[in-house]
Amino acid sequence: MMTATTENATGAGPEAAATGENGVRAALYGVFAHLFADRPSAELLERIAEAGDMIVAEDSILAREWQALCLAAGAVDQAAVSNEFDALFVSTSLPPVSLYASSYMSGRLRGQLLAELREDLARIGYARAEQSAEYEDHFSALCDVMRGLIGESATSEDAVEQQQVFFQHYLAPWHGRLFEKVDKAMGADFYRKVIRVADAFLTHETQYFELA
Numbered sequence: 001m002m003t004a005t006t007e008n009a010t011g012a013g014p015e016a017a018a019t020g021e022n023g024v025r026a027a028l029y030g031v032f033a034h035l036f037a038d039r040p041s042a043e044l045l046e047r048i049a050e051a052g053d054m055i056v057a058e059d060s061i062l063a064r065e066w067q068a069l070c071l072a073a074g075a076v077d078q079a080a081v082s083n084e085f086d087a088l089f090v091s092t093s094l095p096p097v098s099l100y101a102s103s104y105m106s107g108r109l110r111g112q113l114l115a116e117l118r119e120d121l122a123r124i125g126y127a128r129a130e131q132s133a134e135y136e137d138h139f140s141a142l143c144d145v146m147r148g149l150i151g152e153s154a155t156s157e158d159a160v161e162q163q164q165v166f167f168q169h170y171l172a173p174w175h176g177r178l179f180e181k182v183d184k185a186m187g188a189d190f191y192r193k194v195i196r197v198a199d200a201f202l203t204h205e206t207q208y209f210e211l212a
Contacts, residue, residue: 022150024054025208028201029147035194036089036099037140039082049074062200069193076190087187097181101137104174113137117170121145124162139178142170164209175202 034044052070055063088097101117102110117136121127126145128136135141149163179195182188 025205026147026150027051027054028197029143029150032194032198032201033140033144033147035140035191036138036143037134039085040078042078045073045076045078045081060200062197062204065193065197065200069197072190072193081190084187084190088182088185088191096185097178099139099178100135101139101142101170101174102135104177110137120166120169124149124166137170139175146171160209167205167209171202172206175199 031048034040049070052067055066089095089099098104100110102113105113114135114137118127121136124145126148128134128141132141146163146167149159149166176199179199182191182195
């Protein structure tokens with residue numbers, strides 16, 4: 001996770017009230033930040049299961065996939081999801097699925113990417129949380145930054161541009177390859193449902209910024 005060092009910091013994702021378009025966007029980024037940061041807790045799964053009405057009255061792929069994830073979160077065994085997380089993303093060597101941008105952005109050395117990312121994060125007032133063991137290019141960390149950049153009041157042109165630049169530099173180039181990797185991974189069940197929501201949402205984000 002990331003630590004905001006500016007007054008624009010917002011609260012955590014899944015537990016924050018999601019109202020309005022920006023509220024829902026921030027909440028979804030928060031959900032993904034939590035789901036990919038560590039093994040999902042029973043509390044997190046329960047919160048997701050109870051959030052089925054967060055995206056309503058919308059006949060879209062995103063709404064349908066979100067409903068499917070909420071139903072799955074309410075029915076799944078927490079221990080099974082934890083084991084799935086470990087099988088997909090945790091290994092003493094190389095895990096089946098890497099969650100780091102530098103694993104997918106060809107032509108960008110990890111040191112170079114991290115240096116650029118850290119410089120950009122410092123400029124907008126973010127840094128890696130002291131307790132975090134993950135590098136800044138981890139998918140959950142990048143989602144956490146997007147969550148913080150949005151907020152309910154971040155509707156000015158400058159705020160939207162800041163979100164757009166960060167999204168296009170650090171999420172848009174590689175999230176599709178990450179989702180493909182999870183989709184094809186042996187043992188992916190709950191997380192296959194997660195990436196279907198994430199894919200629909202980040203596709204929506206791409207369109208959102210194109211129209212901004």
